[in-house]
Amino acid sequence: xxxxxxxxWLFVIPVLALVAFNALVPMMTxxxxxxxxxxGNNQFFWEGLGWFEQIxxxxxxxxxxxxxxxxxxxxxxxxxxxxxIVALSMPRKGFWVPVCLVxxxxxxxxxxxxxxxxWNIFTLPKIGLLGYFLNDVLGINxxxxxxxxxxxxxxxxxxxxxxTSLVVLLCYAGLVSIPDAYYQAAKIDGASAWSxxxxxxxxxxxxxxxxAVLLRFMDSFNIYTEPFVLTGGGPGNSTTxxxxxxxxxxxxxxxxxxxxxxxxxxxxxxLLVSWVxxxxxxxxxxx
Amino acid sequence: xxxxxxxxxxxxxxxxxxxxxxxxxxxQQEEKGFSWxxxxxxxxxMAWTPATLVVFIGIFSAIALIGLLEGFxxxxxxxxxxxxxxxxxxxxxxxxxLLGSVYIFLAWLGIMGQPIWIPLFIAIxxxxxxxxKV
Numbered sequence: 001x002x003x004x005x006x007x008x009w010l011f012v013i014p015v016l017a018l019v020a021f022n023a024l025v026p027m028m029t030x031x032x033x034x035x036x037x038x039x040g041n042n043q044f045f046w047e048g049l050g051w052f053e054q055i056x057x058x059x060x061x062x063x064x065x066x067x068x069x070x071x072x073x074x075x076x077x078x079x080x081x082x083x084x085i086v087a088l089s090m091p092r093k094g095f096w097v098p099v100c101l102v103x104x105x106x107x108x109x110x111x112x113x114x115x116x117x118x119w120n121i122f123t124l125p126k127i128g129l130l131g132y133f134l135n136d137v138l139g140i141n142x143x144x145x146x147x148x149x150x151x152x153x154x155x156x157x158x159x160x161x162x163x164t165s166l167v168v169l170l171c172y173a174g175l176v177s178i179p180d181a182y183y184q185a186a187k188i189d190g191a192s193a194w195s196x197x198x199x200x201x202x203x204x205x206x207x208x209x210x211x212a213v214l215l216r217f218m219d220s221f222n223i224y225t226e227p228f229v230l231t232g233g234g235p236g237n238s239t240t241x242x243x244x245x246x247x248x249x250x251x252x253x254x255x256x257x258x259x260x261x262x263x264x265x266x267x268x269x270x271l272l273v274s275w276v277x278x279x280x281x282x283x284x285x286x287x
Numbered sequence: 288x289x290x291x292x293x294x295x296x297x298x299x300x301x302x303x304x305x306x307x308x309x310x311x312x313x314x315q316q317e318e319k320g321f322s323w324x325x326x327x328x329x330x331x332x333m334a335w336t337p338a339t340l341v342v343f344i345g346i347f348s349a350i351a352l353i354g355l356l357e358g359f360x361x362x363x364x365x366x367x368x369x370x371x372x373x374x375x376x377x378x379x380x381x382x383x384x385l386l387g388s389v390y391i392f393l394a395w396l397g398i399m400g401q402p403i404w405i406p407l408f409i410a411i412x413x414x415x416x417x418x419x420k421v
Contacts, residue, residue, distance in 0.1 A: 029332070031343070032333060032336065036334055042330045042332055042334075044334045046336065050401075052393065052396045053396045053397070053400050056393065056396055057397060265393060268386070268389050268393065271386065275386065279373060
């Protein structure tokens with residue numbers, strides 16, 4: 001005899017209907033498109049798995065995927081340690097706590113396309129403040145509209161500027177939840193600052209840090225707006241990340257079949273990495 | 288008169304041969320049989336075909352079957368710690384099977400290309416392994 005109350009399932013139905021409407025139906029449509037060819041007018045011709053074969057073997061896709069992984073790896077390698085350092089150096093109590101928190105939250109309040117155009121204007125070589133300063137005051141040859149290296153540095157710095165705060169705020173939340181008793185015990189034992197970090201602060205931050213890494217991974221892997229507004233994927237194809245390339249194929253060339261196949265491969269990668277993160281995150285909680 | 292009749296009589300078998308070779312069906316409506324890959328409902332934007340419909344019916348019925356099993360027969364989902372060191376239930380195993388199969392097919396398509404009969408058997412083997420050991 002089951003005694004559990006099953007009424008909660010009823011309250012889930014609206015969410016399920018919404019998800020079916022805005023996620024499941026488009027997803028199934030994408031699967032249908034990925035095995036067919038269309039020339040518009042809702043007429044479709046069977047193509048089989050040819051698009052997947054073509055996409056997986058195309059240099060263009062492999063290059064975009066490589067750039068995407070490189071971008072995500074670089075920003076994770078910068079934002080996570082930087083976020084921890086900033087969170088550790090923030091005050092835990094007193095007047096400056098709300099000031100720091102608000103300053104940290106500011107970049108995240110700015111819409112993504114505004115961040116892109118802000119940095120675009122800021123870094124343009126002749127008229128932008130940073131571009132002018134680097135070129136004409138410091139004499140560094142910097143032009144993110146012409147040089148791939150400059151464009152990459154600009155995109156990475158922009159993302160670090162925009163999203164390190166997220167890591168900072170999450171780590172800070174983990175830090176302030178550590179009771180004072182831990183620090184007192186460490187002081188009695190004569191622990192060094194490194195030992196306090198390694199054996200008290202890092203383990204206590206682990207849960208929020210995993211969430212931060214997961215969020216930053218998914219966001220940076222699916223990033224579109226900011227680099228698109230900043231560089232448009234250029235110069236050449238040097239900052240064409242996976243999502244920018246996908247939109248070019250789907251909406252620029254209107255190749256719905258290859259674009260659908262590409263988005264399914266993209267989805268499979270995101271799903272696998274997110275699942276691995278989820279497993280690592282919950283592994284310690286398991287019996 | 289007799290000569291032209293002879294010519295026609297001589298041409299008759301050729302015409303019959305042409306008929307059997309398919310010339311007679313030129314301009315006639317082709318008989319439409321069932322095709323796995325033809326559009327189900329022409330002009331409908333979701334572009335369903337029988338083949339893709341069967342794939343989704345397969346996935347959803349697998350989820351439904353596992354859901355019913357976990358909901359009524361095995362309330363704990365046969366939870367266990369498998370070879371990967373993960374504690375998995377039936378639903379987890381289905382997810383790992385499906386995700387793994389996707390990668391088996393994608394890897395085969397990228398490295399070897401079509402047809403995909405061999406990765407189909409690898410994927411089935413992977414599914415059996417996951418439900419048995421993981």
